[in-house]
Amino acid sequence: MIIVLKPQATPEQVENLKGMIQEKKLNPVPFEGEERIVIHVLGDTREEYSKAWKALDFVENVVPILRPYKLSSKEHHALKTIVRVGDVKFGDTEFVVIAGPCSVESEEQIMRAANIIKGMGLKIMRASAFKPRTSPYSFQGLGIEGLKLLKQVREETGIMVETEIMDVRDVPIAADHVDILRVGARNMQNFDLLKEVGKVDCPVILKRGMSATVKEFIMAAEYILYNGNKNVILCERGIRTFETAYRNTLDICAVALLKQETHLPVIVDPSHAAGGRELVFPLSKAAIAAGADGLLVEMHPEPEKAFSDGDQSLYPEQLARLLKDVKRVCAAVDRSFG
Amino acid sequence: MIIVLKPQATPEQVENLKGMIQEKKLNPVPFEGEERIVIHVLGDTREEYSKAWKALDFVENVVPILRPYKLSSKEHHALKTIVRVGDVKFGDTEFVVIAGPCSVESEEQIMRAANIIKGMGLKIMRASAFKPRTSPYSFQGLGIEGLKLLKQVREETGIMVETEIMDVRDVPIAADHVDILRVGARNMQNFDLLKEVGKVDCPVILKRGMSATVKEFIMAAEYILYNGNKNVILCERGIRTFETAYRNTLDICAVALLKQETHLPVIVDPSHAAGGRELVFPLSKAAIAAGADGLLVEMHPEPEKAFSDGDQSLYPEQLARLLKDVKRVCAAVDRSFG
Amino acid sequence: MIIVLKPQATPEQVENLKGMIQEKKLNPVPFEGEERIVIHVLGDTREEYSKAWKALDFVENVVPILRPYKLSSKEHHALKTIVRVGDVKFGDTEFVVIAGPCSVESEEQIMRAANIIKGMGLKIMRASAFKPRTSPYSFQGLGIEGLKLLKQVREETGIMVETEIMDVRDVPIAADHVDILRVGARNMQNFDLLKEVGKVDCPVILKRGMSATVKEFIMAAEYILYNGNKNVILCERGIRTFETAYRNTLDICAVALLKQETHLPVIVDPSHAAGGRELVFPLSKAAIAAGADGLLVEMHPEPEKAFSDGDQSLYPEQLARLLKDVKRVCAAVDRSFG
Amino acid sequence: MIIVLKPQATPEQVENLKGMIQEKKLNPVPFEGEERIVIHVLGDTREEYSKAWKALDFVENVVPILRPYKLSSKEHHALKTIVRVGDVKFGDTEFVVIAGPCSVESEEQIMRAANIIKGMGLKIMRASAFKPRTSPYSFQGLGIEGLKLLKQVREETGIMVETEIMDVRDVPIAADHVDILRVGARNMQNFDLLKEVGKVDCPVILKRGMSATVKEFIMAAEYILYNGNKNVILCERGIRTFETAYRNTLDICAVALLKQETHLPVIVDPSHAAGGRELVFPLSKAAIAAGADGLLVEMHPEPEKAFSDGDQSLYPEQLARLLKDVKRVCAAVDRSFG
Secondary structure, three states: OEEEEOOOOOHHHHHHHHHHHHHOOOEEEEEEOOOOEEEEEEOOOOHHHHHHHHOOOOEEEEEOOOOOOOOOEOOOOOOOOOEEEOOEEEOOOEOEEEEEOOEOOOHHHHHHHHHHHHHOOOOEEEOEOOOOOOOOOOOOOOOHHHHHHHHHHHHHHOOEEEEEOOOHHHHHHHHHHOOEEEEOHHHOOOHHHHHHHHHOOOOEEEEOOOOOOHHHHHHHHHHHHHOOOOOEEEEEOOEOOOOOOOOOEOEHHHHHHHHHHEOOOEEEOHHHHHOOHHHHHHHHHHHHHOOOOEEEEEEOOOHHHOOOOHHHOEOHHHHHHHHHHHHHHHHHOOOEOO | OEEEEOOOOOHHHHHHHHHHHHHOOOEEEEEEOOOOEEEEEEOOOOHHHHHHHHOOOOEEEEEOOOOOOOOOEOOOOOOOOOEEEOOEEEOOOEOEEEEEOOEOOOHHHHHHHHHHHHHOOOOEEEOEOOOOOOOOOOOOOOOHHHHHHHHHHHHHHOOEEEEEOOOHHHHHHHHHHOOEEEEOHHHOOOHHHHHHHHHOOOOEEEEOOOOOOHHHHHHHHHHHHHOOOOOEEEEEOOEOOOOOOOOOEOEHHHHHHHHHHEOOOEEEOHHHHHOOHHHHHHHHHHHHHOOOOEEEEEEOOOHHHOOOOHHHOEOHHHHHHHHHHHHHHHHHOOOEOO | OEEEEOOOOOHHHHHHHHHHHHHOOOEEEEEEOOOOEEEEEEOOOOHHHHHHHHOOOOEEEEEOOOOOOOOOEOOOOOOOOOEEEOOEEEOOOEOEEEEEOOEOOOHHHHHHHHHHHHHOOOOEEEOEOOOOOOOOOOOOOOOHHHHHHHHHHHHHHOOEEEEEOOOHHHHHHHHHHOOEEEEOHHHOOOHHHHHHHHHOOOOEEEEOOOOOOHHHHHHHHHHHHHOOOOOEEEEEOOEOOOOOOOOOEOEHHHHHHHHHHEOOOEEEOHHHHHOOHHHHHHHHHHHHHHOOOEEEEEEOOOHHHOOOOHHHOEOHHHHHHHHHHHHHHHHHOOOEOO | OEEEEOOOOOHHHHHHHHHHHHHOOOEEEEEEOOOOEEEEEEOOOOHHHHHHHHOOOOEEEEEOOOOOOOOOEOOOOOOOOOEEEOOEEEOOOEOEEEEEOOEOOOHHHHHHHHHHHHHOOOOEEEOEOOOOOOOOOOOOOOOHHHHHHHHHHHHHHOOEEEEEOOOHHHHHHHHHHOOEEEEOHHHOOOHHHHHHHHHOOOOEEEEOOOOOOHHHHHHHHHHHHHOOOOOEEEEEOOEOOOOOOOOOEOEHHHHHHHHHHEOOOEEEOHHHHHOOHHHHHHHHHHHHHHOOOEEEEEEOOOHHHOOOOHHHOEOHHHHHHHHHHHHHHHHHOOOEOO
């Protein structure tokens, strides 16, 4: 960490600051430039110190040199993490497609969806029992009832299931009913939830908040890892920008950067980025080409009757077509699929 | 709601859509323009329908005509809401300043802060017992212990206290220990938390999410109102933009718009927008001039020793100076203060 | 166009507005909903009317139904535009890679770059003679001298050249010296420049402004087409968002949407989006997979000595490697390359 | 400037980099931290070097320590700049309001506007002869004819005039016809235009680009100052964010920061931020309270007949009301008005 002092900083102030740094058991080494004094802080610095030091009137800026994340970082953990869910491996050479409806709506709907997916050779279905909805007047999900339907799907079809978890109190029961928990974009910085999913023995898909920086995203993963759960899969799903022509702006740079910076698997949700089903095709192909390890795609047996996200859900035949495209692009970037 | 069809929509498709609309007990009235057919949907439309209809291949767009919020809207509730906390009234002609440290750090620190505030004639102190921190390695707050210290402050000084609540499980105890609950920016769309604070009998300050639209912000308030708690105070605290010269961009337009659209009190947190204490002065004055009903300001007895947000916390003497400025600007816009 | 009136609009106001609409030779057709009156405006409406009507106190909103662009729109011009530059075709099944240094720096540098590119089988080199620089203290380009060097390159190597044009006064001479003119991101809404390049007989690459919406981007192309130049190539180069981990956020959704909405060729500049050379590889592959018609890539014989953009310029051997990747991904999406 | 090396940087690479730095006549001083080597670069560093150094594979990051602007900076020029236009002073204790229509539409309209403004005691009118319009089908302004009308207004009413300049070729004639030139938001980084207005002897209002950072904004002012024109007035007019409830987000933090960082006058355009006339009132008051030196407000004799921006133009009686508010808030922050 580097502390840049203002031009008018006095020798007393410099000494004072050195004392404060030493109190934290860190080593301050001043460096006099031509227009500014700069103090290097050696040791295990943490971001929280930076604000206290920046609080001083004679400090101009505090510049971190090291990354704030450790457990997620490739620098500290060179081997890539492979998250296993049944016989599926995330983060290895195989490419994984998770598909399914936005919500669990009924036994009939979810069984139909599972059988469609199974028929296409996929092994994991997405479907939310709990729904974060902008409006209190919108369908809020079937809740625990939905979890039970998902468990039933697993038992009857052999398809594994992935679902969103929103409330800390529901983590244990959800972990018991499904194969993968998902922390949604709106909860990426719900730190109590991150801590709870960090304590269970169930893989977690962590979606990027719609205005979270890549650094904040990795720090959210760090919370889960730090609490003991090593099976974290990162999911880019589009960020909020000024553009309104689509629901979100898929941040393909982030996919590539996350693969560079962390050892965790990275998947892409093209459906929430697109907000319309035509764009799901090009975004899915772009995700593979950019190095993603998998996709999380919305498919509904009858999108025009969906309780939520019907406009961005693929028709079953569209999913079949998408999978053919996926296979071809995977081959071009040395990934196996299907 | 208006549904715009694509140029190639067939009469059968139009009939089909009309049937779907009628199934929801709504009334479809087609209108043939020169290049497009448009269908007006009459009745109590909800946003969730729009996605199912937009899911149809022959639909180009679905345009809502009415606002999605009701309980929060001035259109449906013309009288302004005045939230009473002890003898303080939010949303009336008086202007309210809440000040205090970012976090509860120790008994000594929080008692000192309370006495400083009391000495300046303020009646409510802010201080967080639970801290949402980007890093798991940062100070996470004193938790329940912090709540107890806040209760002690109330009893010993008579100062009322406001604190952040993050975990649904802590809502009852927090409501019992403090005078105002705060839902932080990161939890603005933690819908389970909104529901829980909607069920207790304690005023709530709801902070705008850092990338929440004004509409989403009002919808979050709607969740609390809908669950039964009518004492909601909205708080603008800066949004995330491309600009990095300050922590967030204070959205003064939103303050004015919220006053136009809703009947709820609106306050401003200049500290989190600024991210540095020099900017707190101009932002506070701008907030008053734009029509805000109050301020939520960070002040710490010794900012350079603060466990969090030291850089943006005012020194006690700065708060005293700010209050003088507040008084003058209030007078210029017909608000009373102090 | 639809005009939504406020609930309190009076019959006199409605009549008054109908008169104003008829004055513009348009046909107003009122529609009474349950809570609002809506007026449909039939005829060739233009966006400028919307603001005058929105200016009325009893108007709540004005909603356009039709797209504002015509000449660029696939709806009005179904055949895709193929822009020919020598024997290279943009917008056809072949995929085109333009590569070269950020700036023309010297005769030696630019001849070296051209020969490297030629050796790899590429046919068009990028290189700027005029440089838009954030700082007046930075290298501003060689100007006319640079244009002459580019002409010399064409004559000596047979490589075609593409360069940025910033000043309306330089358009004729630039069009005479190079094969493709480029309008940079900062000038996307320099309307006088758009008009001038619309009048010359030289293909134009139009880069998206860093905070331009897709609609504004298409409208900028519309200016060039409207002024007579039909050879417009759109170039997505990343947009400005809150994320600072890379220079810009490549908007891959925009690439796909532009291909859906317009008949113009769409290429991608991965270098300016990335701001660092490692990201150029995944972004380039993603662009192809998403349906782009070509790439505009920065390559410098010696990046660490470049006068500008050295960090995002590929080394020659990296470009060679990129081209191999390009070829493979092209094959997976039915494009030919090399 | 500080160059942070990657952990694996070799001694040879360090020596190599030191040589490159010395070639630029700068002094490299390495500093060995615990996990990284850092090189301090002493001397007159420029941002352009940073990219070349960042281009090196063993460099992790380049961090500037000093600000990139000089002529605009308070650090280098402590006295505040007062821009005089006739007997009006921008940047002094007096507060200045410029008002007028978006565009010059006709002799009758512009004379009416000027007389209204004069009647209210204002001295400077805004009105654009050249119009940057998103659509080529919209009214593009009267051009030179409009400039002549503005000159006529000056002569007949004594009101001074301010107008936008878009095309470098029009700078001399515009400087001859009006009292203040305006560089619009879309041209903030039209560097050729900045250079041209830097060469004339006429005050310039420079509007912030809609996605320009404060640093880029100051650098644009630096271009004008560097080319010789010291009479630059900065104008904040709202930035582009994700929020669509208003036209732009007025960045009140920027107003305060610009006053801290530069010695130039700073004014605010509330009309373009608001995009609707009701918001002009609170935004104007907020601007004064935040420390702005003046306002640039749109007023039209008949907004509903305006050729452009009618929705955000005040009615004459609204402007009169606004000026009363302005006077009161000015008094509360020790500014004189009227």
